[in-house]
Amino acid sequence: MEAGEARPRAHLAALVLARGGSKGIPLKNIKLLAGVPLVGWVLRAALDAGVFHSVWVSTDHDEIEKVAKQFGAQVHRRSPEVSQDSSTSLEAIREFLNHHQEVDIVGNIQATSPCLHPSDLIKVADLIQKEGFDSVFSVVRRHQFRWSEVKKGENKMTEPQNLNPAKRYRRQDWPGELYENGSFYFAKRHLIEKGYLQGGKMAYYEMRAEHSVDIDIDIDWPIAEQRVLSFGYFGKEPLKEVKLLVCSIDGCLTNGRIYVTEDQKEMVSYDYRDIVGINLLKKRGIEVRLISERDCSKTLPAMQLECVAEVNATDKLQVLEDWRKYIGLSWKEVAYLGNEESDVECLKKAGMSGVPADACAVAQKAAGYICKSSGGCGAVREFAEHIFLLLEKVNSARKQMEDVNSAGEDTGGKREQQKWK
Incomplete structure (x- = not known):
């Protein structure tokens, strides 16, 4: 390196280990969680963080490789030697580094941590790249009292580990303790090659409790969703x-x-649950419109949907754009449910997008939500329920912000009163 030449920035790679074998839930890493494959949640966060030179999934399974590529990650095919039930994460990471000499720092992100946010990863990257730490790992603060274990047959009493029973802390008077939550482990190459994920100049990163969700612990899938x-x-x-x-x-x-x-009339089948879903959307003030590439105008009246419909649509995106402008909406106020290649651009543009379980691969890749139900078998109703859940989240977040602002105004008013006393 010549004098005055800038030192090349260390290559920081995100690495998600996603083995195909799972004793508890078969192919858990790509099982749909809230309409998104489990591994997709952390890949989305890693890619949107914008701090990684490369984002990888290490796997031994074809279906996991397919999902990883759909989300924009690169794939490292791990060997059978590090794909056993007894294999450790460290062994899989070291194998990855042996095949990728360009990588200087590995951010090992757990596929089972679906509430990870890009903001966390950005701050951790700064710790290890700008502040000189050799390893950084995630923790969560817990307020739990610990007691010593008494094994069966032992003639002794349990002892308190982190409390005085005569003076138990109230939660608000005790800062709690930090526990590893397994969400991520960042480490420099030289540490990993020596057999460590934590070492050298170490730092922890405290994640918010609500973001510290581990599917290995949250066994009940609906609760995790x-x-x-x-x-x-x-x-x-x-x-x-x-x-x-x-x-x-x-x-x-x-x-x-x-x-x-026999008389050459067309017939189609639909699920009444989907009709109920459309009616529920309308009751919530959400307009529903239908679109088709073919002329199905003769079959629509039988459904009694009373929705605006565009048939023989050769350019679905143009139809969607015309509707959006006519109603006066932003793209974030439009939801789209499609299933074919002709729907891909609409799925990408819409603020909320979904596909049935049997949609084609390119449509699934473009969608934000993949239904458990197939087309004509309740997918519309399911997507409607998904919209309602997300809108509840929006309204809840909006109310929290209003409460915070209101509390700030109240506090400010009290301070002004105190100031003039």
Whole structure:
């Protein structure tokens, strides 16, 4: 390096270990959690953080590789030797480094931490790149009293570990203790090569308790989904009120099959739950419009939906754009449910997007939510419920901000009164 030449910045790589084997939940790492594959939550946070030179998933499974690439990550195919039940994370990370000599720092992010936010990763990257720490790991503060274990047959009493029983702390009077939460471990190459994930000049990063969600601990999947819906990271742009849902008819509202009678009349099937979902959306003040590439105008009246519909739509995005401008909405106020390649651009543009479980791969990649239900089998109703849950989150966050601002104004008023006494 010549005098005055800037030193190249150390290569910081995010690495998510996602083995195919799982004793508790088969293929847990790509099981849908709140409409997104589990590993997708942390990949979204890592990519949006913008601090990593590369984002990787280390896996031994074809389906996990496929999902990782859909979310924009690179894939390292780990060897069978480090894919066993007995294999450690450190062994898998060291193998990754042996194949990627360009990497100087590894940010090992756990796939089972779906409430991770980019802001956390940005701050940790600063700690290790700008402040000179060799390793940084995540912790959470807990207010739990510990007692010594008494094994069966031992003739002794338990002893308090972090409290005086004669003077128990109130929660508000005790700062609590820091525990590793397993969300991430950042370490420099030289430490990992010596067999350490934590060492050298160490620092911890304290995560907010509500963001410290570990699926290995939150065994009940529906409870974990509710926590993610409340505290998860949904993308760079803030959510807004949804005022329009546009739904593709073929493959979403229907199962995509066309039945032809002897007299050459077309028939389609739909799920009544989806009709209920559309009506619920309307009651919430959300307009629903339908779109199709083919002429299905003769079958629509039978559904009695009373929705504006555009058939023979050769350019769905242009139709969506015309509707959005006519109603006077921003893209963040538009939701879209599609299932085919022709829906991809609409899915990318909409503030909230979803696809049925049987949508094509490119549509799934573009969507923010993948339904558990297939097209024509309740997907519209499920997506409607997803919209309602996210809107509840928006309203809750808005109320919290109003409460904070109100409290600040009250405090400010009291300070002014004290100032003039």
